[in-house]
Amino acid sequence: MKLILGTALWGWVVPKATCFEILDEFYKNNFRKIDTATNYPINKDNKYFRFAETIIEEWISANGVNDLEITIKVGSVDNSGSPVNNLTFSFLMMSQDYYLEKFESNVDTLMIHWDNRNSEESISQSIRALYTINKKVKVGLSGIKYPEIYYKYLKDNNIISSIQIKHNLFDSYYDKYKPFLGLSRFDAYGINAGGLKLNSKYTATSSASIRGITVSSYQSYLVNLQILISNSKICNSFNDICMIYALNSPGLGGIISGTSSKGQIKETINSFKHFLPLDTSKLYHDLLNFQENEEL
Template identity: 25%
Template sequence: MKKVQLGDTDLQITPIIFGGNVFGWTLNEEESFNILDAFVENGFNAIDTSNNYSHWVKGNVGTESEKIIGNWIKSRGNRDQVIIATKVGGRNLVQEKYNNTKAHIIKEIEESLIRLKTDYVDLYQTHYDDTVTPVEETLSAYNQLIKEGKVRYIGASNFSSERLKESLDKASLFNLPSYKTLQPEYNLYDRQRFEEFLQPVAEKYNLGVIPYYSLASGFLSGKYKSEEDLEQSPRGERVKNYLNERGFQILAALKILSEKYNVSYAALSLAWLLKQKTIVAPIVSATTKTHLAAFSEALNLELSHDDVQLLTEASRY
């Protein structure tokens, strides 16, 4: 399968990244292994996780996703065949606030490496900006980790455009590592914040954008068309805000193209993302092998300019 360069790095990834938030949540370890096996068998190679997935599940400690991925890597012996991205700085059960201090990052990478059963991560991302810690302190932690060989590249997620730009500028000013990627919320429905504020920064600084919630928590798969449908999945409650006139307008446009190309709504939604400037690879989760089919569909789909415009106009904000 064709690979693409991830921003200004030498990481070569397939243009869809598996979102590891489902591991330890809607998938147990055995099910996670099966879906990861199918993912790489289909030619994909990049997996995104965090040191606090999935803390929202009752009974979890919040490190289940990294543990499952680590156990899978060890059992398959395939560390050199996959690109692993994880995050630091988000809340978990014992940490009430975002924390991007140098001491915290240095501590957390060691624990993530143990869970992932590896001695390095390919992409280490600041999960949330704590807005208190100076950006140069955070970057100095990454500088140490890169020099030690524990981290190859760094990325940012959930930043304001102002703090993202400050981080990039100070990296240059103080000769510190610079963020190479940006992981924002972005999909056909949730467009405005990224397009108006973050995309211009990503374009100016050549950041590789890897958006999360690429299918709007499953809404863009067409699975949810009424409040009754929300009961189908643990993620259903998150979809309620999409059940409005604009949301239904998007689904109507997806229906037209789905019938035209005989592909899934999910594939079309991902294909639209891949046509947007600065987007390198959407992050998407899957819980069945059937869901994985949409990944390949999206990469094989050649949307015309008119197709892209149809979806863009239907999702106008």
């Protein structure tokens, strides 16, 4: 299981100086996998288009680093959140060249992202590009509306190294990508359901607040979860619960954590290192029972 640093909030509620602190702490603890996308942050302010990746580039330059393992997701043409994309063969090949020049040996995976298409013809051209790109770097998928089309073309000669799926107690795309189970590694994002908390207060810059999550609709679930973990005596926070749920989920090989402060990344790293070697399967099954009882 790999811990992957997420960058979706960089430039939105996480200032550049804090991003550098997060990267310093992550790297110091011998973690190398970073996830970013052309359209991060998706804050509808076009001057921040490619902002997250630029911060990574500047940090690499400042520190002389050449051993990161960056996953870069391409497809969206802006950071407005609109469904408009460009996933043509030529654009994907251009993106490969652009990122290999920008990040050099730090590139690990290029992912197709933001794909709402249902046209087999256009998707097959994107897949053709992936076969070519895969000669230089790994390739993957994220944010795919119709993964079954990709599976149709890839099942007999799969080159997809990893697939990013939303996966948490309340919402999961796991079944949507299930045909790829055993063929590709699944990396989970959104494991804390957008930044929910058991009892801490939310601020205007909290992840849940800026994502527009109606926290009150989860309140009864969170109360019951607090009772559940008080009996287990294994964890103390919603983030701990989410970490255990992800670590035990079949097929998952990575957890993407989008922390927004140095303190949060330290807490996440400590939690990951603490729970990874432990047998937390009993609490995981308790969480599955919780889902069933709550009809989630």
